[in-house]
Amino acid sequence: LGLIDNRPVTIREVAADAGVGTATVSRALNEPWRVSPDTIERVKASIGKLGYKPNFRARLLARGNSGTVCFLLSNRPFIHSVHGQILQGAASEADLLGVQIVYASCTYSADVKPSQIKMPQILAARGLIDGVIVAGTNYPNLIPVIEELELPYVIFGTNYCDGSGRLPNAVYVDEQEGGYQAARHLLGLGHTKIAFIGDVSLPWYAHRYQGFALAMSEAGIGAPKPIGSAADGAVEMGVRAARQLCESKTDFTAIFAGGDRAAYGAMRMLRKWGVSVPDDVSIVGFDDDEVASMAEPPLTTVRVPTEEIGARCVLMLNDMIRAGAVPEEPAVLPAELVVRASTAAPKK
Amino acid sequence: LGLIDNRPVTIREVAADAGVGTATVSRALNEPWRVSPDTIERVKASIGKLGYKPNFRARLLARGNSGTVCFLLSNRPFIHSVHGQILQGAASEADLLGVQIVYASCTYSADVKPSQIKMPQILAARGLIDGVIVAGTNYPNLIPVIEELELPYVIFGTNYCDGSGRLPNAVYVDEQEGGYQAARHLLGLGHTKIAFIGDVSLPWYAHRYQGFALAMSEAGIGAPKPIGSAADGAVEMGVRAARQLCESKTDFTAIFAGGDRAAYGAMRMLRKWGVSVPDDVSIVGFDDDEVASMAEPPLTTVRVPTEEIGARCVLMLNDMIRAGAVPEEPAVLPAELVVRASTAAPKK
DNA sequence: CTGAAAGCGCTTACAG
DNA sequence: CTGAAAGCGCTTACAG
Numbered sequence: 001l002g003l004i005d006n007r008p009v010t011i012r013e014v015a016a017d018a019g020v021g022t023a024t025v026s027r028a029l030n031e032p033w034r035v036s037p038d039t040i041e042r043v044k045a046s047i048g049k050l051g052y053k054p055n056f057r058a059r060l061l062a063r064g065n066s067g068t069v070c071f072l073l074s075n076r077p078f079i080h081s082v083h084g085q086i087l088q089g090a091a092s093e094a095d096l097l098g099v100q101i102v103y104a105s106c107t108y109s110a111d112v113k114p115s116q117i118k119m120p121q122i123l124a125a126r127g128l129i130d131g132v133i134v135a136g137t138n139y140p141n142l143i144p145v146i147e148e149l150e151l152p153y154v155i156f157g158t159n160y161c162d163g164s165g166r167l168p169n170a171v172y173v174d175e176q177e178g179g180y181q182a183a184r185h186l187l188g189l190g191h192t193k194i195a196f197i198g199d200v201s202l203p204w205y206a207h208r209y210q211g212f213a214l215a216m217s218e219a220g221i222g223a224p225k226p227i228g229s230a231a232d233g234a235v236e237m238g239v240r241a242a243r244q245l246c247e248s249k250t251d252f253t254a255i256f257a258g259g260d261r262a263a264y265g266a267m268r269m270l271r272k273w274g275v276s277v278p279d280d281v282s283i284v285g286f287d288d289d290e291v292a293s294m295a296e297p298p299l300t301t302v303r304v305p306t307e308e309i310g311a312r313c314v315l316m317l318n319d320m321i322r323a324g325a326v327p328e329e330p331a332v333l334p335a336e337l338v339v340r341a342s343t344a345a346p347k348k
Numbered sequence: 349l350g351l352i353d354n355r356p357v358t359i360r361e362v363a364a365d366a367g368v369g370t371a372t373v374s375r376a377l378n379e380p381w382r383v384s385p386d387t388i389e390r391v392k393a394s395i396g397k398l399g400y401k402p403n404f405r406a407r408l409l410a411r412g413n414s415g416t417v418c419f420l421l422s423n424r425p426f427i428h429s430v431h432g433q434i435l436q437g438a439a440s441e442a443d444l445l446g447v448q449i450v451y452a453s454c455t456y457s458a459d460v461k462p463s464q465i466k467m468p469q470i471l472a473a474r475g476l477i478d479g480v481i482v483a484g485t486n487y488p489n490l491i492p493v494i495e496e497l498e499l500p501y502v503i504f505g506t507n508y509c510d511g512s513g514r515l516p517n518a519v520y521v522d523e524q525e526g527g528y529q530a531a532r533h534l535l536g537l538g539h540t541k542i543a544f545i546g547d548v549s550l551p552w553y554a555h556r557y558q559g560f561a562l563a564m565s566e567a568g569i570g571a572p573k574p575i576g577s578a579a580d581g582a583v584e585m586g587v588r589a590a591r592q593l594c595e596s597k598t599d600f601t602a603i604f605a606g607g608d609r610a611a612y613g614a615m616r617m618l619r620k621w622g623v624s625v626p627d628d629v630s631i632v633g634f635d636d637d638e639v640a641s642m643a644e645p646p647l648t649t650v651r652v653p654t655e656e657i658g659a660r661c662v663l664m665l666n667d668m669i670r671a672g673a674v675p676e677e678p679a680v681l682p683a684e685l686v687v688r689a690s691t692a693a694p695k696k
Numbered sequence: 697c698t699g700a701a702a703g704c705g706c707t708t709a710c711a712g
Numbered sequence: 713c714t715g716a717a718a719g720c721g722c723t724t725a726c727a728g
Contacts, residue, residue, distance in 0.1 A: 008474055010721055021699040026723055036697055055475035057414055058721035061405045061704050071451070084432050091451050095468045100476065103419070103439050103451045120443045126356055127403035127705085128448065235642060268644050294583060294639070296616050358705060369715040374707055384713055406705035409720050475721085 018046040074136035081290040089310025110139035152320040178335030179211025191254040198258025199230035238265025260285035278344035297341035366394040422484035429638040437658025458487035500668040526683030527559025546606025547578035553606040586613025608633035626692035645689035
């Protein structure tokens with residue numbers, strides 16, 4: 001019932017059956033253009049007859065690489081749909097490339113010494129992995145630990161909390177442009193009093209705010225101060241920020257929340273205050289996370305191209321492994337506005 | 349910048365440095381009890397000095413297995429938090445065992461011939477993988493495809509849609525018991541008019557309904573017919589079922605929904621009808637998915653032990669790989685009631 | 697275009 | 713307790 005019993009057939013047996021050397025069988029499989037058609041035919045026949053499938057471990061040992069990259073998901077105790085989709089995209093692309101993805105996860109806090117960060121065993125072993133994709137939410141103290149592996153790596157830059165600029169070996173989303181689009185959408189509908197919810201001490205909210213602020217100032221309107229603290233989670237941030245907005249009797253007809261969860265929390269609080277979305281207040285989120293389509297009304301948001309992020313991470317890493325060099329520039333992927341039912345023109 | 353330059357040190361260099369044979373180095377690492385303390389000391393010193401790390405590919409080739417299992421996630425275009433957590437649990441357990449998890453996914457429909465199901469390449473290759481964990485939602489037509497791999501496998505039974513009984517090489521959740529607990533909770537609060545939402549043509553809803561019905565009949569109350577069709581997704585099922593309940597003026601004070609998403613949908617519709625949860629109607633879900641804690645009010649639900657499911661899958665598979673045999677019985681994990689704010693005693 | 701042979705870096709009987 | 717040697721199943725210069 002599904003268990004291996006007999007020894008699998010090896011390349012030697014195929015070679016014997018086809019009356020050629022093992023080298024020829026290997027070439028017929030990997031570099032067919034260097035083998036005569038007749039020979040290929042004979043080899044293929046033997047392969048079919050014997051049911052031969054090459055042993056990848058042996059191939060990889062001979063070739064000197066592992067054909068495997070590690071997808072390391074940091075600091076995500078349970079996977080948001082966004083991160084699941086990134087993994088999904090990475091896996092699909094990897095399969096196309098004939099590369100396998102090993103999944104690993106780790107948890108650490110930003111203020112701990114690098115030497116105190118515990119990595120999964122897999123990463124410690126040599127030869128198992130050709131490179132690593134550093135996904136999830138990360139902090140600069142992880143970098144020395146990753147560097148110590150002496151393996152090429154690419155980092156999902158959007159959730160990397162560094163003080164400095166962009167890393168070359170990274171994949172980013174153009175969040176600034178996304179925030180800009182969100183603001184343009186609201187402005188285009190006729191809104192001018194637009195609040196921003198997001199904790200700008202976190203880089204993703206900061207970038208989204210920047211794009212928002214740019215669009216506002218282009219429209220000749222001053223951007224409001226961002227409100228919200230992410231300390232108790234994104235949903236709670238939205239809840240509190242919306243409450244603050246309502247309690248302080250701020251004059252606003254629209255909210256741009258720097259994430260769908262925050263938008264969701266804000267909508268919940270607005271409902272409590274008897275504020276109707278989108279009739280009284282329009283709201284746009286960011287991410288196009290699962291909650292965006294589950295919200296009531298479904299949320300207008302800015303889509304982060306999750307699967308493509310995963311695919312690009314794999315592609316970039318693969319190039320780095322082959323080239324043995326770090327890319328000149330990071331990949332920056334566009335974000336896209338998705339208009340649903342939570343936005344409308346302001347009441348006259 | 350993080351790229352391999354110099355050849356890594358091999359076991360031969362360590363052996364030379366320590367003045368022993370390679371076999372002794374290998375033993376010092378893998379079977380230290382067969383080596384004299386002095387020798388171990390010398391070997392360890394050389395390992396430290398040279399910075400030697402064993403090459404796993406070579407080790408595995410020599411040992412004859414791959415030390416890798418595949419986590420195959422079927423029919424989940426984007427990962428729910430439940431499935432993410434199962435993967436997470438599998439990865440943690442695997443790391444403890446020194447096994448790596450390669451992630452792969454596939455999509456197929458229930459009514460297609462096995463020969464038409466496309467598997468990721470990784471599974472086709474020999475030697476890369478010692479066994480597979482079949483997770484996600486699956487149908488019987490996948491089994492021949494998996495069997496053809498001639499690899500041990502364990503299946504996540506809860507989301508496996510078969511007509512027959514339980515498989516031995518599988519991990520299940522005791523959903524019947526979970527449904528029973530949900531009903532007992534509602535009955536204990538004083539509810540007697542309890543509706544059930546769930547599409548019992550799907551096994552998980554059917555099992556949850558069975559437990560529910562048992563508790564009801566034990567309480568001397570006939571179980572109501574289940575309502576809902578999962579064709580348009582779980583949230584929509586909840587929305588429509590609740591509407592049906594309201595429109596038909598069914599007399600009920602509580603709802604047991606066979607899943608959190610359905611419960612979420614139902615709560616949304618109840619709110620539209622001006623029905624307050626839990627004041628007018630109590631509601632309990634199932635899964636303890638992320639939506640349960642995000643709902644307003646937070647949902648009383650039955651927790652599926654996701655991480656443990658993943659861990660048990662890995663453990664069972666590992667045993668199968670070692671023993672070369674299929675287990676006698678499946679693993680059945682308990683579900684646990686989580687009381688939150690969506691349930692209360694019925695109004696007098 | 698093809699084959700014999702060395703080699704990838706370990707482990708494991710086998711002999712002592 | 714230890715070492716020399718064969719072997720895991722491929723790939724790849726090297727020579728023809």
